[in-house]
Amino acid sequence: VSAIEYPDLVRRYRVTGVPKIVMNDAVELLGAYPEEAFIDAVLKAAA
């Protein structure tokens, strides 16, 4: 999702930097992480 073209999404998800990841509108990650941390986040978002 382009953080430049959709200011409404940037506001809604409070995108203050990139890459910003939002999972199920519930779990947020900002910046780079090891793969394991992404999987943790996915499982947390699904819970």
Next chain:
Amino acid sequence: MALFSDAQRAQIGERLAALPRDVRLVLYGQSLDCDTCEETRRLLAELAGIDARLSLEERNLVLDREAAAAHGIDRAPGLVVESVSAPAAGEAEAPAVVDFGVRLLGAPLGYEFTSLLDAILAVSHRDSGLTPASRERLATLTSPVHIQVFSTPT
């Protein structure tokens, strides 16, 4: 005027060489209120011309509303990257079209063009590139997870 130089075309061709399956790009654009739709359309048309395994289907977000909704696209330019065609050698029969849910919203320019090529490769290979341990953990999921990655072209 072409968007890619000959050197860039060669580089992209090399990156996409030996795609195991065809990849279809479905672009949803609109004629009004979309600053980057035309540029995106030209970029994808040129990209699709580089490798015969790539195809581009252009749709209109407003006129093709139902198809857009089915694809989960509500913005332009919105792009669907899906895998088409026969299974690769040694694989069991697979459906003709496999949609892994990969979407790009916004013009795939700058670094985002690299993300598009990565998406095409992953979809064509039908492989996420995740470790076996990660796959095992994800296999426990029982409901879909919507993942949005916000990025900029620079």
